[in-house]
Amino acid sequence: MTQGSATPLPAPKERRRLREARALTQAELASRLGVSRSTVRSWETGRTTPRGRKLEAYVRLLGVGTTLSDDAVSGRQEGSVPALVGAGAPPPSRENRATENRRASEDRTADGPEPAEHADRVAVDRDLPGGEGTWGDADQDSAVREPSLTPAQAFDALYAFAAPALVRQTYLLTGRRELARESVERAFQLAWYRWPEVAVDRDPAGWVRATAYEYALSPWHRLRPRHRHPEAPPVGGSERALLDVLLSLPPVYRRTLLLYDGVGLGLPETAAETEASTPAAANRVLHAREAVAARLPELAHPEDLHRRLTELGSAERLRAAKPRTVRDHGEHRARQWTRAAIAFTVLLIGVTALTLRTAPDHYEAPLSPPETIHGLPPRSAPGPLSAEELVLRAKLRSQTSSGPARLVPDIR
Incomplete structure (x- = not known):
């Protein structure tokens, strides 16, 4: 969504003339604004705005008192979420966006890295209710310093800015309302868990968007019982036809088309977010457009496709949870996983200790298996004694030393 600046800003050449008319050098102006000299130079050359x-503060120091029309204002601000937030404005030029991103990157390199103490103030000068500017601005400094935000406040600001549009985008990606809300909540819960990393990211909203898309397109969702049956389609016939065409595309083509023609990212940014090369992303966009145009000829033009995607996303009444609820659920899930990991570790240690206690500590040779011996005569029991054998037994028992092995000869 493209926003017009409410503050009049002259053309780049006029900015330099006004500065010189007030007897200010670039270094003096940069010192008053709290930015570097290279940033002021890029403003006067029109490279950045x-x-x-x-x-x-810049307009006030230049002494601009007249109100310029939007057409005369050369420094119009670009919105970082150009689609599915407002009402159907066409996406900005991809070539201009790529050029601006490259120039902004060069300016940030010249200005030096952002101080670490401003990591949690990532949402202060962004496109939020009561704020001015957009996510992804080239400069992060401010002439009037805002009070530092706590991590929870910065997270809530990011959630309020990106969550409503992200739920609609994820719905277009999956065609499931509950999965769209769940994906966005999981993405923000992960962002809160890794907030020190997300807070200093160049595009926190893009970080959350990529995480939500990855979760929504996971193939494991098809194993869930409630996802085995499709949800109710949109009420309108045109919206239902467009959603059917989107869901018929392969997931990677669907995601690339949504980022490029729906969200309005440039081709390099789309390729980076989908982890593909720029030519591969361009081919995916072309093939996806051809598939959509084959079934819906009225959407052959990219601007018409962008408008219909915006209308389809806005037609559904999708609501995201409160930011505090998302943070609390994320913290609760993190505590549960931590307890489960601790319990599993304790169980593993107990099993290991029991194994060490009961395991043999020396080698015992195994017994050879028994073998059957063939060819032996059968065992026979002794029969009854004869008369002579009975007399002999009585005589042996009557001897002084019992037992045949210990007969002592009688010398008498």
Whole structure:
């Protein structure tokens, strides 16, 4: 969504003339605004444009008192979420967006890295209710410093900014309302768990968007019982036809088309988020457009496709949970996983100790298996004694030393 700047800003050449008319050098102006000299030079050459409170302070220092029309304002701000947030504005030029991103990256390199103490103020000068500027601005400094936000406040600001549009985008990606809400909540819960990393990211909303898309497109969802049957389609016939065409595309083509023609990202950014090369992303966009145009000829033009995607996303009444609820659920899930990991570790240690206690500590040779011996005569029991054998037994028992082995000869 493209926003017009409420503060008048002259053309790049006029900015330099106004600065010189007020007898200010680039270094003096940069010192008053709290930015580097290279940033002021890029503003005067038209490479970048001040945003937010820097824009107000810059215009005030230049002494601009007349209100310019939007067509005369050369520093119009670009919205970082151009689609599925407002009402159907066409996406900005991809070539201009790529050029601006490259120039902004060069300016940030010249200005030096962002201080670490401003990591949690990532949402102060962004496109939020009561704020001015957009996510992904080239400059992060502000002429008037805002008070530092706590991590929870910064997270809530990011959630309020990105969650409503992200739920609609994920619905277009999956065609399931509950899965769309669940994917966005899981993505923000992971962002809260890894907030030190997300807070200093160049595009926190893009980080959450990529995480939500990955979760929504996971093939494991098809094993869930409630996902074995499709949800109710949209009420309108045109919306239902467009959603059917989107869901018929392969997931990677669907995601690439949504990022490029729906969200309005540039081709390099789309390729980076889908982990593909730029030519591969371009081919996916072309093939996806051809598939959509083959079934819906009225959407052959990219602008018409963008408008219909925006209308389809806005037609569904999708609501995201409160940011505090998402944070609490994320913390609860993290505690549960931590306890489960501790319990599993204790169980593993107990099993290991029991195994060490009961396992043999020396080698015992195994017994050879028994073998059957053939060819032996059968065992026979002794028969009854004869008269002579009875006399002999009585005589032996009557001797002094019992037992035949211990007969002592009688010398008498």
